[in-house]
Amino acid sequence: MSLVGIATCAWVDPDPASPFRGDNVDPDSPLLLAALAEFGLRGELAAWDGDVDWDRFDLTVVRSTWDYSGRRDEFLAWARTVPRLFNPYDVLAYSSDKHYLADLGAAGHRIVPSLFCDVGESPVFPTGDFVVKPSVGAGSIDAARYGADEHDQARDHVRSLHERGRDVVIQPYVSSVDEFGERALVFIDGTFSHAMTKGPMLNTPAPERGPLFRLEQMKNAEAEQDALVFAQRVLDDLEWRDLLYARVDLVADHGWALMELELVEPSLFLQFEVAAATRLARGIARRVEVVP
Numbered sequence: 001m002s003l004v005g006i007a008t009c010a011w012v013d014p015d016p017a018s019p020f021r022g023d024n025v026d027p028d029s030p031l032l033l034a035a036l037a038e039f040g041l042r043g044e045l046a047a048w049d050g051d052v053d054w055d056r057f058d059l060t061v062v063r064s065t066w067d068y069s070g071r072r073d074e075f076l077a078w079a080r081t082v083p084r085l086f087n088p089y090d091v092l093a094y095s096s097d098k099h100y101l102a103d104l105g106a107a108g109h110r111i112v113p114s115l116f117c118d119v120g121e122s123p124v125f126p127t128g129d130f131v132v133k134p135s136v137g138a139g140s141i142d143a144a145r146y147g148a149d150e151h152d153q154a155r156d157h158v159r160s161l162h163e164r165g166r167d168v169v170i171q172p173y174v175s176s177v178d179e180f181g182e183r184a185l186v187f188i189d190g191t192f193s194h195a196m197t198k199g200p201m202l203n204t205p206a207p208e209r210g211p212l213f214r215l216e217q218m219k220n221a222e223a224e225q226d227a228l229v230f231a232q233r234v235l236d237d238l239e240w241r242d243l244l245y246a247r248v249d250l251v252a253d254h255g256w257a258l259m260e261l262e263l264v265e266p267s268l269f270l271q272f273e274v275a276a277a278t279r280l281a282r283g284i285a286r287r288v289e290v291v292p
Contacts, residue, residue: 001040002041002042002059003041003043003056003057003058004042004044004057004058004060004061005044005046005057006029006033006044006045006061007047007048007061007063007065008026008045008046008047008064008065009047009048009049009067010047025066026063026066027270028064028267028269028270029045031270031271032270032277032280032281033045034277035278035280036284039281039284041288044057048062048065048075049075054081054082054083057084059084059085059086059287059288060085062092064265069096069134069136070164072097072136075092075096076093086244086284087263088240091263092263094263095262095264096136097167098114098136098260099116099135099167101114101258101261102114104234104237109234109258110256111257112174112251112253112259113126113171114169115169115171117167118168119162119166123154123155123158123170125151126170127148129172129175130154131169131171131172132146132154132158134167135168135169136167138265145173158170174251174253174257174259176251176253180197180252181197181217182197182249182251183195183224183227183251183256185223185249186273187235187246188245188283189280190241190242192228192232193268193276194220194223194276195227196218196220196221197218197220198218198249199217199218200217218269218272230258231250244280244284244287245263245266245268246261246262246266247263247267247268249261249262
C-alpha cells in the first residue's frame with residue numbers, strides 16, 4: 001500500500017477545551033485520510049518540522065502547516081528537501097509571500113489595492129478604514145483593521161511587525177466583506193470544486209481566535225460565473241499547470257478583486273462539499289500513479 005504524508009503542524013493548545021488541538025487543528029484531515037483509503041492509499045499526518053523521514057512517503061501533501069508564517073525561511077528550506085511534494089516547492093515559495101499580489105496586479109488582474117511596507121520603510125495609510133497585516137501570514141493572525149483616526153495605533157502595529165523582521169501589507173478595508181463576505185473558490189486537481197462564503201475574519205470574537213488562525217465563519221455558496229472566469233484567468237496566468245489544490249479568495253468591490261491566492265496550505269473546506277475529499281484523494285492517487 002502506498003504511503004502519503006500529510007504535512008501538518010505539531011502545535012497543541014494547552015487549553016483542553018480549545019478547538020485548536022493536535023490532529024484536530026484541521027477538520028479536513030480525517031476526511032482526507034478516509035478518502036485516501038478508498039483509493040488504497042494510507043495517509044499519515046506528520047509535522048513539517050518534526051523528526052520525520054520524508055523519503056519514506058510515496059508523496060507528501062502540504063496541508064495544515066499553519067505555524068510556518070513566522071519562520072518562512074525554515075519552512076521553505078524544509079520544502080526544498082522533500083521529494084514528491086504537492087504543491088511543489090516553487091509554488092510554496094511564490095504564494096507564501098503576499099508580494100505576489102503586486103505581480104498579479106502588474107499582469108492586469110484586479111487586486112485589492114496593496115501598499116507594501118517592507119522592513120525599514122515608513123508606512124503610508126489610505127484614507128478611510130484600512131487593514132495592516134504581515135506579507136507572510138496565515139489565518140488572519142497579526143492582521144488588524146484600523147479607522148481613519150487610528151494611524152498611531154497602526155504605526156505601532158507596523159513597527160511591531162518590522163521588529164520581528166516581517167514585511168507588511170496595507171490595504172483599504174473592503175466594506176462589502178461585512179455584509180457579503182469573501183467568495184472563496186476552491187480548485188482541486190486543476191478543476192473548480194466548490195465555492196464558499198467566508199465571513200469577515202477581522203470581526204472574529206476573541207474566544208474564536210487562536211495562535212494559529214481565527215475560526216472562519218463559513219457557509220456554502222453558489223459560484224458566480226464571472227467570479228469563476230476571474231479566478232480561472234488568474235490561475236491560467238501562473239506558470240504551473242499541475243496544482244493539486246488552489247483557493248482563490250475574491251471580494252466584491254465594484255466588480256471582483258483578488259484578496260488572496262492560496263496555494264500553500266489553505267483550508268479547502270472538505271466538510272462542506274461531499275465529493276471534495278474524494279476529488280482531492282483522486283488527484284493524490286493520480287500523482288502516486290495508482291489511478292490513471
